Amino acid sequence: MNAIEISHLRVLRGGRVVLPDLSCTVSSGIITGLLGPSGSGKTTLIRAIVGVQRVLSGQLTVLGRPAGSPELRRLVGYVTQSPSVYADLTVSENLAYFASMAGVARSAVPAVIETVSLGAFRQTPVSQLSGGERARVSLAAALLPAPRLLVLDEPTVGLDPVLRQELWDLFHRLAQDGVSFLISSHVMDEAGRCQQLILLREGRVLATGTPPDLLRHTETKSLEEAFLRLIAAEVTS
Amino acid sequence: MTAQRTLATSGRVLRQLRHDPRTVALMLVVPCLLMTLLRYLYDGQVQVFDRVAPVLLVLFPFTVMFVVTSVAMLRERSSGTLERLLTTPMGKGDLLAGYGLAFGGAAVIQVGLVLALVLGPLGLQIHGDLSALAVVALLDALLGTALGLFLSAFANSEFQAVQFLPAFVLPQLLLCGLFAPRAQMLPILDWLSSVMPLTYAVDAATRAAASATWTPDLGTDVLVVAACIPLFLILGAGTLRRRTP
Structure with missing residues (x-):
């Protein structure tokens, strides 16, 4: 079964056509x-998937239900590009509140703090954390309800390589437990860590497939090159 | 909407306040300071102080809660926390009622402090019902919160939100009957005054301070103010869209 099915999705954002006619599956x-x-x-596609973006036309099914269905609020975790947590509250206070909103016991908070390696900052106000630490608080809030689908918008931007590796290990562990992930990135070296890729350009799907598939198909050595070749092929055709 | 989520939300809002002691100090100290100023401004005319003080007593919580709520709600929108909350099972009512409860609670403390000050050291003479005055003050704080929640949707920046005070509160203050009796106003201004919630709040404060019993007029005023609170909360809920264009 697919976690997300999109067909002929058309989305305007701020009066501009951002996704003219998009179809793909996750x-x-x-x-x-x-x-x-x-x-x-x-970001527009991600917002449509989590149900906060108004959609003009097309079909968007998430975990078998139309995107934005109330039942999905318990099943889908969403992490925005800029950390959406309360800067004036501590890490624990933030997560305790988001746990209440998600309908999860507050006792789940310490484990989630450990999961994102923020144990040392439990009582620190978020305003005193670095950008990468804030991003992890935001991620922790999305992990709280143990969602079946996690939609993450550029979750590893600005993180040091060690932390980035740790987070990717975490994502792979969760995926092994059956959680589906859709992770956006504009950095091609992240692509190699994914099992499946959707390459997007100007609101259109340029290519989909596994990283080895894309390399083989484009006869290139790196995904960066593969992306460039796909763009060149599209321009000439 | 659940009691647990509503209470968690007001707890969170109060915790945010606790992390900002300067704001709390301003909320509590400024009204007391202004009231003291007023008392000595009318040192020779105690009867003027007796007339104006009850009105100010209900204006402080209204104004302060209006500003604090609209800025808090604006921050909730711009930080992305509102968008996150709207992707959780939380109901819009939980958020609005949570804010109302938290700032209503803060208003109780604020009103209590000012009331203790004016009745004690400042020697305000109230002929009326003290509990009625306290109820009116609390309703005004909630009215300020509800109006702030609703209007914050129309501000894109903190600059705009703060300007809503002169834009939406000052006209109500000018026309409420405090500066000029409503009977002497141009008909159009009197009509405007009659559709502004603050008019009824100020009228209620004056009546509560003047009469020892609940008069029908006071009852009407209180009813109008009380009815405006859910009205603005419902309008506010209408501005919280789960899906945005």
Whole structure:
């Protein structure tokens, strides 16, 4: 079964056509990377999937239900590009509140703090944390209800390589437990860590497939090159 | 909407306040300071102080809660926390009622302090019902919160939100009957005054301070103010869209 099924999705954002006619699927239980340059429509697509973006037309099914269905609020975790947590509250206070909103016992908070390696900052106000630490508080809030689908908008931007590795290990562990992931990034070296890729450009799907598939198909050595070749092929055709 | 989520939300809002002691101090100290100023401004005319003080007593919580709520709600929108909350099972009512409860609670403390000050050291003479005055003050704080929640949707920046005070509160203050009796106003201004909630709040404060019993007029005023609170909360809920264009 697919975690997300999209057909002929058309989305206007701020009066501009961002996604003219998009169709693709995201498989269950694996990590799918949504890659493309900034401005390619990644965030708009993600917002449509989590049900906060008004959609003009098309079909968008998430975990078997129309995107934005109330039942999905318990099943889908969403992490925005900029950390959406309360800067004036501590890490624990933030997560205790988001646990209440998600209908999860507050006793789940310490484990989630450990999961994102913020144990040392439990009582620190978020305003005193670095950008990467804030991003992890935001991620922790999304992990609280143990969602079946996690939609993450550029979750590893600005993180040091060690932390980035730790987070990807975490994502892979969760995926093995059956959680589906859709992770957006504009950095091609992240693409290699995904099991499936959707390459987006100017609101259109340029290519989909596993990283080895894309390399083989484009006869290139790196995904960066593969992306460039796909763009060149599209321009000439 | 659940009691647990509503209470968690007001707890969170109060915790945010606790992390900001300067704001709390301003909320509590400024009204007391202004009231003391007023008392000595009318040192020779105690009867003027007796007339104006009850009105100010209900204006402080209204104004302060209006500003604090609209800025808090604006921050909730701009930080992305509102968008996150709207993707959780939380109901819009939980958020609005949570804010109302938290700032209503803060208003109780604020009103209590000012009331203790004016009745004690400042020697305000109230002929009326003290509990009625306290109820009116609390309702005004809730009215300020509800109006702030609703209007914050129309502000894109903190600059705009703060300007809503002169834009939406000052006209109500000018026309409420405090500066000029409503009977002497141009008909159009009197009509405007009659559709502004603050008019009834100020009228209620004056009546509560003047009469020892609940008069029908006071009852009407209180009813109008009380009815405006859910009205603005419902309008506010209408501005909280789960899906945005």
